[in-house]
Amino acid sequence: MTFRGEARLWIAQRASAAVLAVCVAVHLVTIVYAVRSGLTAAEILQRTRGSIAWFAFYSLFVLAVTVHAPIGLRSVLSEWLGWRGRARDFALLLFAAFLGWTGMRAVLGVFA
Amino acid sequence: MARDLKVSVWRGGADGAFQSFDVPREASQTVLDVVTHIQRALDPTLAYRFACRVGMCGSCAMMVNGVPRWTCRTHVDKVAQQDELTIGPLRNLPIIRDLVTDMREFFDKWARAKGEFRGHATRKDDFAKVRPDSPPRVQANAGIECIGCAVCYAACDVVAWNPQYLGPAALNRAWTLVKDERDRGGLERLRAVAGDAGCHACHSHVSCTERCPKKLSPTAAIAGLKREVTKAVLHGDL
């Protein structure tokens, strides 16, 4: 990858981190609320299903994760496992796609 | 103090080993004093570097109990654990012999980071008028006292994990030039310090800043480079 591409990855990593800081905070508050209220599955799904706002929020959450996690792992793979080059980057692209797919499957399951 | 110091000193090249010496303890003894004693009184074949002996040149930098230090400025009392000491060559550099490392790669990376001043004025022009309290000058001044001793380079884990990484000293120097209003290195220098081999590989362990004998902060300099590169990328300049 060029230094330009690597600089862009860094920017994407920091930007997605900022988005995730907000998403994680909202998510944790929501989960804590649901747990402490003792909501059942049916009650939770009643509130989440068909909600466009929640659907949009969690889709953004999943998108930020698919950007942030693979770029983070990229450094771990090169520095701790010595894995560099196109093969590693392609594997991470696959991991990003996998995260996006399982993530949206979850979002659709809970919010659609 | 009649107790002897038990000193383990690295001998040979990369495939060498530690050799043990008994060195009498003295008052106000430094680690350089210990190495000097070994070479003069116990084993003249010991190879090591030093020059000023007074904490100005950085030549005597070595690993002392696994930590890179200036040995002339390291008192034995401060670092010896139960009268034991381990001395080795600086980490992350090829070993020539014993305590002497090959510094070429350290300075090659300095050059690769475009760590040289690019002026534009001639002798016919007036002096540049640089306000010493201007923010860029203050930032540059914070990093210009580097004497290239390679302690930060030895301290850095990313240098150990990433052979291409330019390292804290080279990047710190590049930053001082980026902040120098007289310099015209511009985008070419930013291109040189960006990417996996450059500032973006720094994970802010802050080991460099922690160990720098001149109390510089390459961490801050590298963070500055990240910001400058980001600005250039977002403006479409890079």
Next chain:
Amino acid sequence: MKQHSSYWAFVVHRVSGIALAVFLPLHFWALGNALQLEGFLQWTQQPLVKLGEWLIVVALAAHLGGGLRVLALEFLPWRDWQKSLAAAAAAFALAVGLAFALAL
């Protein structure tokens, strides 16, 4: 060998990041089976699962704290030791608060 605080902050940040990267696909997969959410929620009552949940929450808090430290170091003109302290405090508060809130 004794290391300075920023080094440990990095180690925690990286290890928690790896843990989250491993956990998240499982988390997404389980949630994707939301049609069986009742059964899934019952499964989460098991002690081992609760322990796992707590670890993930702590990992998330630690990673967020470490990330805030990095963002502060890279974008703000702070002193180094203040940054470690701030992030450590944030992460610790978050972790404690969450552990308590989740009543584990």
